[in-house]
Every structure is written in C-alpha cells, then in structure tokens.
Amino acid sequence: xxxxxxxxxxxxxxxxxxxxxxxxPISDLFDQLGNDVFRDALVVSLKTSLIxxxxxxxxxxxxxxxxxxRRRFFGxxxxxxxxxxxxxxxxxxxxxxxxxxxxxxxxxxxxxxxxGISIGFTQTAVVLxxxxxxxxxxxxxxxxxxxxxxxxLIAAARTLGAGPWRVFGRVALPLAAxxxxxxxxxxxxxxxxxFGATIIFAGSLQGVTQTLPLAxxxxxxxxxxxxxxxxxLFVLVGAAILISLxxxxxxxxxxxxxxxxxxxxxx
Amino acid sequence: MGSARLDITVPVRDFDVEVALGVGxxxxxxxxxxGAGKTTVLQAVAGLARPSQGRIxxxxxxxxxxxxxxxxxxxxxxxxxxxxxxALFPHLSVEKNVAFAGGERRDLLERLGIAGLAKARPxxxxxxxxxRVALARALARRPELLLLDEPMAALDPHTRGRVRxxxxxxxxxxxxxxxxxxxxxxxAAAVADRIAVLVEGRxxxxxxxxxxxxxxxxxxxxxxxGGNLLTGNARLRVDGLTxxxxxxxxxxxxxxxxxxxxxxxxxxWEISIARAETGDSAQNHVRAPIESIVPVGNRRRVRVGPxxxxxxxxxxxxxxxxxxxxVVAAFKATATRLTALS
Numbered sequence: 057x058x059x060x061x062x063x064x065x066x067x068x069x070x071x072x073x074x075x076x077x078x079x080x081p082i083s084d085l086f087d088q089l090g091n092d093v094f095r096d097a098l099v100v101s102l103k104t105s106l107i108x109x110x111x112x113x114x115x116x117x118x119x120x121x122x123x124x125x126r127r128r129f130f131g132x133x134x135x136x137x138x139x140x141x142x143x144x145x146x147x148x149x150x151x152x153x154x155x156x157x158x159x160x161x162x163x164x165x166x167x168x169x170x171x172g173i174s175i176g177f178t179q180t181a182v183v184l185x186x187x188x189x190x191x192x193x194x195x196x197x198x199x200x201x202x203x204x205x206x207x208x209l210i211a212a213a214r215t216l217g218a219g220p221w222r223v224f225g226r227v228a229l230p231l232a233a234x235x236x237x238x239x240x241x242x243x244x245x246x247x248x249x250x251f252g253a254t255i256i257f258a259g260s261l262q263g264v265t266q267t268l269p270l271a272x273x274x275x276x277x278x279x280x281x282x283x284x285x286x287x288x289l290f291v292l293v294g295a296a297i298l299i300s301l302x303x304x305x306x307x308x309x310x311x312x313x314x315x316x317x318x319x320x321x322x323x
Numbered sequence: 324m325g326s327a328r329l330d331i332t333v334p335v336r337d338f339d340v341e342v343a344l345g346v347g348x349x350x351x352x353x354x355x356x357x358g359a360g361k362t363t364v365l366q367a368v369a370g371l372a373r374p375s376q377g378r379i380x381x382x383x384x385x386x387x388x389x390x391x392x393x394x395x396x397x398x399x400x401x402x403x404x405x406x407x408x409x410a411l412f413p414h415l416s417v418e419k420n421v422a423f424a425g426g427e428r429r430d431l432l433e434r435l436g437i438a439g440l441a442k443a444r445p446x447x448x449x450x451x452x453x454x455r456v457a458l459a460r461a462l463a464r465r466p467e468l469l470l471l472d473e474p475m476a477a478l479d480p481h482t483r484g485r486v487r488x489x490x491x492x493x494x495x496x497x498x499x500x501x502x503x504x505x506x507x508x509x510x511a512a513a514v515a516d517r518i519a520v521l522v523e524g525r526x527x528x529x530x531x532x533x534x535x536x537x538x539x540x541x542x543x544x545x546x547x548x549g550g551n552l553l554t555g556n557a558r559l560r561v562d563g564l565t566x567x568x569x570x571x572x573x574x575x576x577x578x579x580x581x582x583x584x585x586x587x588x589x590x591x592w593e594i595s596i597a598r599a600e601t602g603d604s605a606q607n608h609v610r611a612p613i614e615s616i617v618p619v620g621n622r623r624r625v626r627v628g629p630x631x632x633x634x635x636x637x638x639x640x641x642x643x644x645x646x647x648x649x650v651v652a653a654f655k656a657t658a659t660r661l662t663a664l665s
Binding site (some may be wrong): 206208209211212213214215216217218219226227230231 | 366369370371396397398400402403404406407408410411412413414423424425460461463464
C-alpha cells in the first residue's frame with residue numbers, strides 16, 4: 057500500500073517537471089531564450105533579486121542573530137510569528153499590503169508624495185515585493201542557524217576578551233555559515249520566483265517591472281514555447297541550487313554537514 | 324599573590340545560590356551533586372550570570388557590586404574559564420584557539436605539551452589533549468583568576484589519574500587563585516588545596532580533604548568524602564573512651580569524646596580484615612559475611628557488613644577472600660572518629 061502511495065506521489069510530482077522538457081526538443085527550447093521578452097525579464101529579475109537579496113542579508117542577519125541570542129524577552133514569540141507571517145500569506149495579499157503601505161493612496165503615500173517619491177509600478181516596487189516575500193525564508197533559516205551555535209562557545213569567546221563584534225565575526229558567523237548559506241540560497245530562489253506580490257504592487261511592464269515569472273505569464277497567450285523555455289530555465293536553476301546545497305553540505309539536516317561536530321566535543 | 328573574593332546571591336530555578344568565598348593563591352574546589360549551583364557560581368564570577376546581589380572582586384578590583392552598580396562585562400574580567408567539555412572552537416586549529424585571546428602563544432603550547440598539535444582541529448584530539456588546549460587558551464587570557472568547570476569529567480578513567488596529577492602540578496606552579504568545580508570528591512582531593520561542599524546553593528562545609536573525611540558535618544559530606552559512616556548513640560565511659568551503640572545494635576569504642584546521637588567515621592584504610600578474631604590491639608571487631616570485593620588499582624575494597632575496608636590486593640590474595648565468607652573487620656578506637664550529625 058505504502059509503495060503504491062509513494063509511487064503515485066512521485067509520478068504526480070515528477071511528471072509535470074518532465075513534461076516541460078518533453079513538449080519541445082531541448083535545443084529548440086533554448087533558442088527561445090534569444091527572445092527580447094526573455095532578455096528584458098532576465099535583466100529585471102537579476103537586478104531586482106540581487107538588490108532585494110543583499111538588503112535581506114544585510115538587515116536579516118543581525119536581526120536573526122539578535123532573536124537567536126536573546127532567548128527570553130517579552131514578546132519574542134510574537135515577534136517571530138510576525139516575521140514568519142509573510143510565509144503563510146498568499147503573495148497576492150502581500151502585494152495588496154505593500155500597495156496599502158507604499159502606494160499613492162497608501163499609508164505612507166502622502167509622505168512619499170511630498171518627497172517626490174513614487175514607488176508603485178517601478179523597479180523599486182519589485183525590489184520591495186521580492187524582499188518582503190523572501191525575507192521570512194531567510195530569517196527562519198538564519199535564526200535556526202544561529203541557535204544551533206553552542207552558547208558555551210559564545211560564552212568562552214566572551215571570557216577570552218572578545219567584545220560583541222568579535223564574538224559575532226569570529227565565532228557565531230563562521231559556525232552558522234552553513235545554515236546561513238542554505239537559508240540564503242532558498243530565499244534567493246523564492247525571490248526569483250516571486251509572482252503574486254510583484255504583479256499587484258509593481259505591475260508587469262516589459263523591461264521595467266516584468267520579471268521572469270511575470271514573463272512566463274505574459275507569454276502564455278503570445279508564445280507558449282517561450283513560457284516553456286523560461287520554465288525550463290527555472291527548473292534547472294532550482295535543481296542546481298538544491299544540488300549545491302547537498303554537495304556543500306549546507307542543508308542543516310543533511311548528513312554531510314561539516315558542522316555536525318560543531319557544538320559538542322565528546323558526548 | 325592574587326586573591327579573589329565573592330559574596331553573591333544568584334537566583335536559579337528552584338532556589339538561590341548563596342556563596343561567600345575567599346580564594347588566595349590556591350585552588351579551591353566546589354564539590355557537590357549536579358544541580359547544586361556549582362556552574363552558576365563560576366558563571367557569575369565570569370560575568371555570564373548576574374547575581375541579584377553581592378560583590379565580586381579580584382586583586383582588589385571590583386568586578387561586580389550590586390550596590391555600587393558595578394557589573395563588568397565578561398570580556399572585561401581577567402578570568403581564565405575552562406568550560407565544561409572545554410568549548411573549544413571547532414572551526415579553529417589548536418594554535419588559533421589559544422591565540423583567540425590575542426596573539427600567538429608558542430610558550431603556552433610548549434608548556435602544556437601541545438606544540439605538536441598546533442595545526443590540529445579540536446575534533447582530532449583526545450580528551451586529555453582537549454583539556455590541555457582549553458587550559459592553554461584560558462591562560463593565554465593572562466587571567467587573575469582561573470575557573471575550571473568539571474575539567475576531568477570528559478576523560479576516560481585511564482587518563483584521569485595522570486591528568487589529575489598534571490593539573491595539580493600546573494596549578495601549583497601557576498600559584499593563581501583558582502576555583503575548580505567537580506562532582507567527584509577524589510578529583511577535588513587530588514587537585515585542590517581546600518574543598519567547599521555545595522548543596523542546593525549553599526556551602527555546607529569547607530576544609531581540606533582530610534578535614535572533610537575526618538569530621539564531616541553531615542551524612543552528605545561523609546558519603547561524598549567516601550569514609551564509612553555509621554550512626555548510633557554515644558555515651559562516655561569511665562575509662563575515658565566513648566561507647567557507641569550503633570543503630571544495628573553493635574557496640575563500638577572510640578577515643579573521641581561525644582554523647583548523644585553521633586556519626587561514626589572510619590576510613591576504609593584503617594580497617595583490617597582477618598579470618599578470625601585475633602589478639603590484636605584493635606578495640607572494635609565486626610564479624611560479618613563479605614558482601615563484595617571490588618578491585619581499585621593495587622588495592623581491594625572489601626565490603627564487610629556495614630563497613631568498607633580497603634586492603635592491598637596482596638593481602639586479599641594471601642587470605643583467599645571470597646564473597647559470602649564470614650570474616651572479622653577490625654579497627655582501632657583511635658581510628659574511629661565521632662562527629663555530631665546535623
């Protein structure tokens with residue numbers, strides 16, 4: 057019985073992936089990538105994802121460290137739940153939420169207007185949408201990574217005269233690096249695939265806000281082969297990320313983790 | 324000559340740890356069961372746990388004072404802290420671990436005999452080697468005060484004896500104030516100059532190992548210290564000796580003076596074993612079957628009725644002792660310590 061269930065599950069998950077590559081010969085598929093729509097979308101996607109990702113790392117890493125190190129303070133649970141909320145929200149809701157905040161008629165609309173800033177339907181909007189949606193993925197992984205660093209090692213570093221920055225840079229960061237790398241890769245992948253929040257908050261203007269996932273949607277009616285080609289690219293990039301996580305032993309529960317002996321010496 | 328003083332109250336989950344202790348250029352062991360608050364004391368001294376009140380000072384410098392609102396951060400206190408299981412940085416080599424406190428310390432690697440392991444990672448080391456790296460790293464801090472948390476617990480029994488002796492020699496040479504935490508009285512007796520017994524956050528007795536074995540203030544200390552402890556009722560005799568009627572009904576004599584309920588302490592090595600009661604000078608003879616014979620190095624610990632005797636393996640063999648045989652355990656009245664039981 058279980059074998060049958062497993063078989064059904066595998067086929068159900070794998071068949072659609074395989075189908076992407078079977079409809080059109082692979083060589084023809086990648087010829088489609090010379091297409092203008094694809095090229096514009098690739099540039100928009102790379103640019104916005106990169107900026108958003110750097111922002112998420114820059115703000116997310118210290119936040120995760122703080123939340124992981126301070127285990128007991130009032131409202132910690134509530135704060136972590138709040139941080140994780142975008143994870144369970146439909147991306148469309150995230151888009152509406154961003155619009156309600158930064159849109160012309162939004163919460164900060166008047167203030168931004170007074171400063172001459174208009175965010176809606178610009179690349180800035182794409183960056184914000186991507187950052188909003190991917191940050192909980194990074195934060196969750198990063199908090200777990202910092203929490204897995206043995207507190208005794210932090211304590212030892214402090215008694216050896218290291219101030220907070222040195223403790224972070226010489227002990228916490230290197231020991232959490234594996235988990236941080238994994239969280240970063242997963243968040244990046246999630247950001248690259250962002251669709252719902254972006255289309256609502258930033259629209260889908262070719263060369264401006266049209267990212268790769270939006271291009272798939274746009275090409276659906278125009279040229280199905282282009283949509284297929286971009287999808288195939290995503291499958292390959294996604295597979296590459298997962299494989300590199302396994303190979304470099306970055307996945308936290310992977311059996312190849314080089315930091316398995318990190319916390320305890322002789323238990 | 325350095326010295327450190329602490330007089331602190333640190334709240335833990337079920338009780339307050341209240342400890343007052345002065346440490347000169349000597350090693351003081353805090354001994355007690357797990358959960359007694361031993362590690363909490365070290366953490367408070369290192370600045371990793373915050374006392375609710377009290378003071379901590381080292382060489383006359385205040386590290387913590389709840390009234391004067393002094394509370395130096397751990398990195399500002401000159402402590403060398405060897406944590407439980409050593410907490411070596413797994414991503415750094417031995418050399419880099421030791422250099423973490425600042426600067427290369429070839430001299431310390433040499434002194435602790437780990438220069439040959441300089442490039443090795445902690446995961447490649449044996450328990451004894453890790454301990455030496457942890458010591459070198461703590462000393463690289465140039466501490467005024469050493470804190471050692473169960474430095475022997477992670478070692479196997481074979482290396483333990485050797486490491487104890489090494490640690491004792493090192494601590495003597497350093498002549499730094501040191502607080503050693505252990506649950507093992509033998510470790511404490513072997514390494515420390517003085518022992519403070521900690522139970523549920525309070526120091527119940529302080530003294531040398533000999534003092535604690537000879538005159539334990541409670542059953543707990545007696546059992547910890549490993550002497551035989553029997554209980555009974557004492558009364559003085561006309562001849563100046565004290566007669567104790569043990570709870571089992573047996574009568575024994577002691578040269579100590581006492582009356583009323585007492586604990587009777589006899590060291591295992593003060594008890595001799597014979598096949599039959601002989602005309603020896605010992606006043607006390609206990610006839611009972613042998614319950615167990617446990618080898619401890621070149622000696623045998625023989626359990627006879629309520630007593631544990633320690634005799635040489637050679638003697639045990641000569642007598643051909645076997646479990647279940649009835650023998651006589653003899654000990655002198657002058658080797659029988661009486662202690663008021665609390």
